[in-house]
Amino acid sequence: MTTSDLALLKERFETLTERESSDHVAVNCASSQLIELCTALRDDFGYDMLVDVTAVDWDAQSPRFTGIYHFLSTTKHEYLRVAVDCTDDINPALPSLTGLYAAANWHERETYDLMGIRYQGHPDLTRILMWDAYPYHPLRKDFPLAGIEVPLPADDVAEITGMSVKPAPMVGGPFVSSADGPMSQTEPRARDESWSEKKIKPCGK
């Protein structure tokens, strides 16, 4: 995005500020002006493609959740990143871009599934990766890496197998491969194999 375009945008949207970025041009915007901004980006500035919708969980900070949008101009070959803070930390919500970009549909469902941000105005805001009854949003910072025990999605299968969704801690992981030596010794393995699911992790490590 050229500096003149950016100045023009800033003039039109008073909540728009430039955002620190190590690659493409990035801007912050208030969620109240998001739809208006994206309409302008699509119709007046040539950003005709929505490449990615994601979010950041800043953990203890407030605002806790930031929605991130990546736009591409297929005529100018330039990317633009738009970051929008969610005003509510407990029930984060953002306006849906499905009315502007068809690509937003599944991306917003994924972000809802994994981060728990509700996109208002989305035609079908259901989970896309985890099953519908799954109670958590796994990419949030307060969700443990190993997972949390919950029942299997199907009751009858859970009854037959006696299985549930079990946490899978990285026992001494991540699993790394030593590059040299015969294949039998270069298989990926945990650095610390002194503990496992059955053997409790020794204290102080």
Next chain:
Amino acid sequence: MQNTTIAYDSKVEGEVIVTQADAVINWIRKHSVWPMPMGLACCAIELMAAGGARFDISRFGMEVMRFSPRQADCMIVAGTVTYKMAEVVRRIYDQMAEPKWVVAMGACASTGGMYRSYATLQGVDQIIPVDVYISGCPPRPEALLDAMIKLQDKIGTERSVKNLFPEKADSKEVAEATKES
């Protein structure tokens, strides 16, 4: 191997072959395994390669991949089983007719592999009984063929006739239940 002995002397017996029922049944079963390709991830690509001309799984009589569980008797679980998919895998397994066998192909199907996460089942043997495990990520087609030959050997040692009839304990229970009613 005990169940594969076939005694035949054409001069004495003419066109009669004396053998054990187990040997015949197992011989038939092991040379016409109809796999159900439960392709869930990249292992399925190697499974397809095994079915192709270069590796040619039909040399072992198991080229008839059936996408309907009703027509298959060996489920090859090729790939990562997520908890969401576990339900489907179990249901398809339940729909397969007896006798049936399961091959866990690759690290993911065997143990969850590198996916130690909240979403991945840590080994398909937690929901269905597995007969043969294949190591590798993904295993080469030769490894799959080796496993299928091992499965054939296993089928060859089964007590098929005995398995046709219910256990004695079961029949007792049934008899008691009928008495009571």
